[in-house]
Amino acid sequence: MNTRALEDLNWKREEFIGKNLFEILGVFYEVRNVLPEIINQLNQGTKFIELVPNAYIRVLNGCDKFYINGQFLGLRENGYLSKIIFLFRNYERELTQEYLLNLALAKTKIFPWFFDLERNKMNIDPRWFVHLGYPASDYLSSAEFSDMVHPDDRETLLGALAGQVAGSLNKKPYTYRLHRADGTWEWFEAQSVYLGEVNGMPYRIVGVCQSIHDHKMIENNLMDARDKALVSDKLKSAFLANMSHEIRTPLNAIVGFSNLLTDSDAELDAEEKKEYAKLINTNSEQLLLLISDILDLSKIEANTMEFHYSEQSLNDLFTDIYHAQVLNMPPNVELRMDVPENSFYLRTDPMRLKQVINNLINNAIKFTVEGYISFGYRVAKNGKEVCLYVQDTGPGIPEESRNKIFERFYKADSFKGGVGLGLSISQTIMRYFGGNIELNFELGQGTCFVARHPLTCCA
Structure with missing residues (x-):
């Protein structure tokens, strides 16, 4: 056992000398110590044993433990097991970070993905499929992904992905729409980088995509509100210009015919006076209706009708x-x-x-x-x-x-x-x-x- 492993278990090297390994520690999967089984298999002739995922080492007389991945190798001389080599790596910190990341992502609409260049398929967080209403999975082919992208966004998005695959790194985020299982479209934003490069070509493309549909809807609503405000402003300007004409026209008639009726120099017969009075009354009613409409409009605007x-x-x-x-x-x-x-x-x-x-x-x-x-x-x-x-x-x-x-x-x-x-x-x-x-x-x-x-x- 190497020095780093001893440090991880808070043991000193001399504490192991003269001890029986089975009395000191065990290799566990869930709650079962699988180390005796592994040694038995090696004794029976198995040369190589890979540890199952989520295996861990634990001190038998204490609580110290850490998760590992690794292998057991059995070396034989004259047909008998002579040495056991145990190669392992402590990935407790990585596993903790992975769990914390998954816990954080579970509360969001952010989905990690990577592009498998050899198999030409996209591996995506299974939550992505569930979010869009499809059966849970963890990958889909390039053609399947292409079919899900909105036709208006397909050329730009797939062109950017093709550029990434060809070695043209672009960290720019792209927005696009994906087809949901219920037939609607949802807005997403994706961004990717290279995990590494070999001979100038990407070793693996990794990225994240995020649903921005709610933000997009708010943005569209704000833009619609802005456009409506601009239209409303133009309409009100036209309304004020029109109002000056509509109010002035009946007022001019009222004032003009009133002056004629009160002008002592004007020689008007009874029929003319009756006609002028009728015109004054008609224009007064027109003006009253106009003012009534304006007052009603103000009540509608203030929601006080x-x-x-x-x-x-x-x-x-x-x-x-x-x-x-x-x-x-x-x-x-x-x-x-x-x-x-x-x-x-x-x-x-x-x-x-x-x-x-x-x-x-x-x-x-x-x-x-x-x-x-x-x-x-x-x-x-x-x-x-x-x-x-x-x-x-x-x-x-x-x-x-x-x-x-x-x-x-x-x-x-x-x-x-x-x-x-x-x-x-x-x-x-x-x-x-x-x-x-x-x-x-x-x-x-x-x-x-x-x-x-x-x-x-x-x-």
Whole structure:
């Protein structure tokens, strides 16, 4: 036994002289002393015995021990065992480091790997397979790995690995996506180095890969938020520019016609005064609606929009809307109300629901120059919601605008009045109710908006 081994066991060399080896120490596997069995096998003619993994030496009269790997060699003379050579190495420290590393890695999404150049396969931590939802393993071929890489990332990643194999060392980390067993893609980052080189070529390529999917999703969300903030900033700039025009237009009319009515030098007959007063009233209502939309938008932004629910007769609610809106119809447009004979009672916020229907009718008025605007409701066949609709005989909505009409500040026709908030606010209100607004259309045959209100409201 060498001096280093004695030091590891805290023994002095002289303490071994004259002692029987079997009385001093043993070679153990788990709790069984296998040294007598090994000596017996050597006596019976076995020349070489490899120790099993996790074997250890232990002092029989104490607690000192350390893990070893090694071999027993039996030398024979004249057919008899004459010498036993025991070659071993203490790898207690390495085993401890390995266990600590595995313990630390088990709490992470970091997976060590190495590339076997001779067999052209990747040996990867079995946890990697389990993490991705595949049966546990510890290796896969280059082709199998290639199939798992996202097509958009495959050329870059496999090109980098091929460069490493060819002797072009690159310590740069690479990000890529891997196909999970459930069909989704997960982001990873990998980095590798050479374990050693022989004649300028890598002896072995080792590395780690780490799941960065959560970080990538946070990064993407932050980028989306940034992009939305930039878009929102542009929209608000355009909104402020548009607002100055939209507010100034009715104000100019109000101030101008008011001055005419109060000007003592202006010779106005009764019909002219009536017309000017009507124009002042129309522009005042337009300005009031504009300010109301702006206030509602600020409440939506601050999440302070209030709702007050009660049992409401939809026939009564629609009748109120009809009497208010019939006066706003253009000369060649008829307002039609389509409701069941027996009224349906719905738990809702009547003021907010009126706001939605009025917004839809006001929107229809802008685009309908002749024909009719019809509004009404029906209980859906599924018995879970009421469908409230507004239909017109206008030109319909162009295809390029259909996916944008519910966006804030968007206007399908920039020459029409308003700032593009009515549909967005109405959609928000319906979503507060637990429903939504859908667009049914046939270009050239008018537009129909359907507001779906659940019978069991969210409030």
